[in-house]
Amino acid sequence: xxxxxxxxxxxxxxxxxxxxxxxxxxxxxxxxxxxxxxxxxxxxxxxxxxxxxxxxxxxxxxxxxxxxxxxxxxxxxxxxxxxxxxxxxxxxxxxxxxxxxxxxxxxxxxxxxxxxxxxxxxxxxxxxxxxxxxxxxxxxxxxxxxxxxxxxx
Numbered sequence: 572x573x574x575x576x577x578x579x580x581x582x583x584x585x586x587x588x589x590x591x592x593x594x595x596x597x598x599x600x601x602x603x604x605x606x607x608x609x610x611x612x613x614x615x616x617x618x619x620x621x622x623x624x625x626x627x628x629x630x631x632x633x634x635x636x637x638x639x640x641x642x643x644x645x646x647x648x649x650x651x652x653x654x655x656x657x658x659x660x661x662x663x664x665x666x667x668x669x670x671x672x673x674x675x676x677x678x679x680x681x682x683x684x685x686x687x688x689x690x691x692x693x694x695x696x697x698x699x700x701x702x703x704x705x706x707x708x709x710x711x712x713x714x715x716x717x718x719x720x721x722x723x724x
Contacts, residue, residue, distance in 0.1 A: 575662065575663055575664045576663040576664070577663065577664045577665075577666065578615050578616075578653065578663045578664070578665050579615065579616045579622065579625075579665070579666050579667070579668070580613060580614055580615035580616060580625065580665055580666075580667045580668075581613045581614065581616075581622055581625045581626045581629060581667060581668055581669070581670060582611045582613040582649065582667050582668075582669045582670070582706065582709060583611050583612045583613045583626055583629065583630060583638075583669075583670055583672055584596075584611055584646075584669060584670065584671050584672065584709075584710065584713065585611075585612070585672050585673075585675070585690070586671050586672065586673050587673065587692065589692065589694075592694045592695070592696075593694070593695045594692040594693060594694050594695070595611070595692070595693055595695065595698070595710065596611070596612075596679070596690040596691065596692055596693075597609040597610060597611060597690065597691060597693055597698070597699070597702065597706075598610065598612070598634075598681075598687040598688050598689060598690045598691065599687060599688040600686070600687050600703070601685070601686065601687060601688065602685055602686045602687070604654075605703050607701065608701050608702060608703045609693075609698075609699045609701060609702040609703065609706070610687070610702070610703045610706055611706055612629060612630065612633045612634050612690070613626075613629055613633075613667070614629045614632075614633065615665075622645070622668040622670075623640045623643055624640075626638060626640075626643050626670050626672075627639070627640060627643075630672070630675065631682075632682060632683070633682055633683055633686075633687075634679050634680065634681065634682060634690055635677060635678070635679065635680035635681075635682050636675040636676060636677040636678070636679060637675060637676040637677055638672055638674075638675045638676075639674075642672060642673070642674040642675070643670045643672060644670060644671040644672070644673075645668055645669070645670055646669055646670065646671050646713050646718070647668075647669035647709050647712050647713050647717070647718055647719070647720070648666060648667070648668055648669070648718060648719050648720075649665075649666075649667040649668075649669060649705060649708070649709045649712075649720055649721075649722060650664070650665075650666050650667075650719070650720070650721045650722075651664075651665050651666075651667065651705050651721065651722035651723050652664060652665070652722070652723035652724055653665040653723075654723075667705075667709075669709050669713060671713070695710075695714060698710065704722070705722045705723070708720060708722055
């Protein structure tokens with residue numbers, strides 16, 4: 572049996588309250604992965620980076636805001652089968668730690684316009700239908716207090 576490649580990563584759920592409603596920030600993907608679908612900011616760990624370090628780095632690299640580790644709330648672990656094609660294993664395993672972030676410094680700015688559009692706020696009951704399926708799944712579990720789920724197996 573071949574051991575699959577494991578690529579840990581983070582999904583960053585920026586959340587706010589607006590007029591009594593919970594809203595999440597999403598952006599429309601373009602480029603190579605999940606084109607035409609809404610997604611959260613995030614990405615995979617680099618080297619021996621911790622989940623927290625990855626979340627801090629990705630926040631700055633992707634959307635131009637400063638996030639502090641103390642403001643990262645880990646709320647869900649999504650253990651999913653990735654859609655990468657690996658010549659030996661067929662695909663990768665992606666354990667994504669989902670964080671809620673309600674405090675950050677700076678204004679959202681699109682630092683990777685070739686990969687996604689600008690972040691927009693969506694009420695929890697109006698998340699776009701064309702949102703990446705594992706992001707929708709994680710969001711549903713987050714809202715229901717479920718810490719762990721799998722996807723794609």
